[in-house]
Amino acid sequence: MTNLAPRREPPEVRDLRFDLSDVPRYWHGGRRAVSLFFDNLSVFFPAGERFFMASVKAFRNQVKDEQLRREMDAFCAQEGHHSREHVRYNKMLADNGYPVVAMEQRVERLLRRVTKHTSRQWQLAVTCALEHFTALLASLVLKDPRIMEGAHPKMAELWRWHAAEENEHKAVAFDVYLAIGGSWLTRCLVMVLTTVTFWARVFGHQVRLMYAEKILFSVREWFDLARFLFLEPGRLPGLLGPYLSYYRPGFHPWEHDTYALLEQWKAGLGSRPAAQRDDGEKSALDTGCT
Numbered sequence: 001m002t003n004l005a006p007r008r009e010p011p012e013v014r015d016l017r018f019d020l021s022d023v024p025r026y027w028h029g030g031r032r033a034v035s036l037f038f039d040n041l042s043v044f045f046p047a048g049e050r051f052f053m054a055s056v057k058a059f060r061n062q063v064k065d066e067q068l069r070r071e072m073d074a075f076c077a078q079e080g081h082h083s084r085e086h087v088r089y090n091k092m093l094a095d096n097g098y099p100v101v102a103m104e105q106r107v108e109r110l111l112r113r114v115t116k117h118t119s120r121q122w123q124l125a126v127t128c129a130l131e132h133f134t135a136l137l138a139s140l141v142l143k144d145p146r147i148m149e150g151a152h153p154k155m156a157e158l159w160r161w162h163a164a165e166e167n168e169h170k171a172v173a174f175d176v177y178l179a180i181g182g183s184w185l186t187r188c189l190v191m192v193l194t195t196v197t198f199w200a201r202v203f204g205h206q207v208r209l210m211y212a213e214k215i216l217f218s219v220r221e222w223f224d225l226a227r228f229l230f231l232e233p234g235r236l237p238g239l240l241g242p243y244l245s246y247y248r249p250g251f252h253p254w255e256h257d258t259y260a261l262l263e264q265w266k267a268g269l270g271s272r273p274a275a276q277r278d279d280g281e282k283s284a285l286d287t288g289c290t
Helices: 032-057 066-095 100-117 120-143 153-168 172-179 184-212 219-231 236-247 259-267
Strands: none
Touching: 032 066, 032 100, 032 120, 032 172, 032 184, 032 219, 066 100, 066 153, 066 172, 100 120, 100 184, 120 153, 120 172, 120 184, 120 236, 120 259, 153 259, 184 236, 219 236
16 A cells, blocks of 8 residues: 655745734633643744754755655745744743743753754654644644634634644655655654653643643643643544554555645635734745755
């Protein structure tokens, strides 16, 4: 059984920027633990997305398919924009007194160890695994408006934009992995290790943020978070099947088709004031995989 990649247009590079200066501390409808869960995820993104870009860039000269090369460039540009906006997001968290700098440094140390002690193919497999996670989690944000119900408009739009683009480019690293001859066994082993490591870090971050907020021992806050994630509206257990499909030899990310959700998001993008396009100012992260 072969991995068949649908031929789609390269992801669109959208230079969206978010002014978070008026975002309240408990931006998700005043819910502290839920706001902190999304803040928790943001801590991973600047270093994580730099790692993703580097792992894909490492194989650009080995990929001969011109469309895939264009997709790689768009992937890197999108991830560069995400990293930039989450740097701003994390600065907001640090200004609120959370230990974000120390948490980011722990993520960076972990990824440096991965880079130092594993092969480039393993690093790409780690990217494939984490891209699968982010695409599945992001699909919930696109699918169910209740996920961002009550959230500050700018934060809701930032997370929807990030969720849409994660789904838009969810197969790029995977297709590069296939193109360079990555093995099924390696990607499955890496997924197991990545699953354990990632979710352990997420839990550790949540504990640290809730401790800083002085709600670590609040049964009410933990219950509110658990209900949000596992019952309504999150329904995380429903992602178990799509997650396990990754281990099937013939798996491809686009078998979980989110194309209609992406089209729905794009249809309303132009009318949303929360994010601003800025095509004039370019950062060092906007240059793609070249």
